[in-house]
Amino acid sequence: MNNPFNPSFGRIPSIFLNRGQLVDNVVQELENPNSPYKISIVYGMRGVGKTTFLTEVGRKIEDKPEWIVVNLAMGSDLMATLVDNLYMKANSNLQKAFESIRGLNFSAFGLQLSAEISKPTLSTYQGILTNMFNQLKKRGIKTLITLDEVKTSKELKSFAAYYQILNREDYEVALMMTGLLENISELQNEDVMTFLLRGKRIALSALNLSQIEISYHNVFKxxxxxxxxxxxxxxxxxxxxxxxxxxxxxxxxxxxxxxxxxxxxxxxxxxxxxxxxxxxxxxxxxxxSNLSKQDKKFVLAMAQSSNKRVTIKEIRERLDRPSNFIANYRRRLLDDQIIKATSYGEVAFTLPFFKEYVLQQYRFEQEMDY
Incomplete structure (x- = not known):
C-alpha cells in the first residue's frame, strides 16, 4: 500500500480530518439565499487546511441537484474561465440553452466566440455570463464559485466588480474564497472589493488532538x-x-x-x-518572514520564557513596553493564529516546535557576520 499521507501544499490528501461539523454548518447556510455565508472568506495560516476545507464544502454542495460548483484558479482569466466551467458543469438541456446565446459556440476546446466578436472585452464576458445566469435562474439552479488562495490582481478586481452586480440583482450565486490573513486584509482595503467586509469570515484553527490520535490509530493499525x-x-x-x-x-x-x-x-x-x-x-x-519587526520581538520574548504558557506581564517586562503596545501585538498575533490565549493573561504558541524555531532564528541573527 502506498503512503496515504500527503504533506504537499495545495493537494488533497487521501487521509485528512474534514472538520465535519463546520463543513455541514457552512453547507446548510449556503442553502439560505439571505445568509451572510453567500460571500465567505476562509482564512488561516499556511498549512492549516484551507484548500481541503474548500474542497469538502464544494463536494457536498455539488451532490445537491439544484447546485453547480465552479472552481476558479488565480492567475487565469477569471471571467472567460467562469463561462467555460459553467458550460462544462451543465447538463445537456442547459448546455443547449447556453448554446443559443448569441455569439457563443462551445466545442471540445472550450468557449469559441463567433467571428462578429473578434476582440472580446470585459463587458463582452459580462453580457455572456448574465445571459447564462438568467438561464440558470429560470431553472432554479444555484451556483457556488470557489477561489483558492486569493491575492489582489487586475483579474480579481474585474471579477469582484461583476460579482457585486450579480449579488445586487439577487442572482443565486455564492462566492467562497480562501487566503492568508494578510492577503484577505489587502483585498478588503481595495475600493472595488470593500463589499467583502460584509462577507462571513471563517477562521480555521487547530484540529482536535483526539481526532488526530484516532485517525493515526485507524490508518496505521x-x-x-x-x-x-x-x-x-x-x-x-x-x-x-x-x-x-x-x-x-x-x-x-x-x-x-x-x-x-x-x-x-x-x-x-x-x-x-x-x-x-x-x-x-x-x-x-x-x-x-511575514511577521513585522515588532511581531518578531513579541514572539522572541515568548520563546525566551522557560514556561510553555507565558504571561503577558513577563512579555511586557522583557520588552519594556507599555500595556497598550503589548495588547496591540498580542491581538495581531492572535489574529494571525501564531499564538493562542490559554487563560486570562497568558498566551502560548499554536505551532509545534515553533518556540525552538524562533530561538534558532534569533541565534542565527546574533551570530551573522554582516
Missing part, C-alpha cells in the same frame, strides 16, 4: 503497523493540531517504519530532525 496508544498520543501532541504537521508526521513515520511495521520511540527519534527541517523550510520560514 489497518495497514498492519504495531503501535501503542502512548506512542499514538505522543504523535498527536507532536502535531499540536496543525494540519500540515499531521500529514508530515504521518508521512515520515509511515516511511520510517514501513520495513518492520513497528512504530515506537526509536522511530519518532529517528524522524524528528527531518520533521523539524520540513516544518521549518515548508511552513515556518514563510510564516516567520
Amino acid at each position: 489497518k495497514s498492519g503497523y504495531q503501535v501503542t496508544e502512548a506512542i499514538l498520543r505522543k504523535m498527536a501532541l507532536m502535531t499540536k493540531g496543525y494540519s500540515y504537521a499531521f500529514q508530515l508526521l504521518g508521512y515520515l513515520v509511515w516511511n520510517a517504519a514501513e520495513e518492520n511495521k513497528l512504530i515506537d520511540q526509536n522511530v519518532l527519534d529517528k524522524i524528528k530532525n527531518e520533521y523539524l527541517i520540513e516544518l521549518d523550510q515548508n511552513a515556518y520560514m514563510k510564516i516567520f
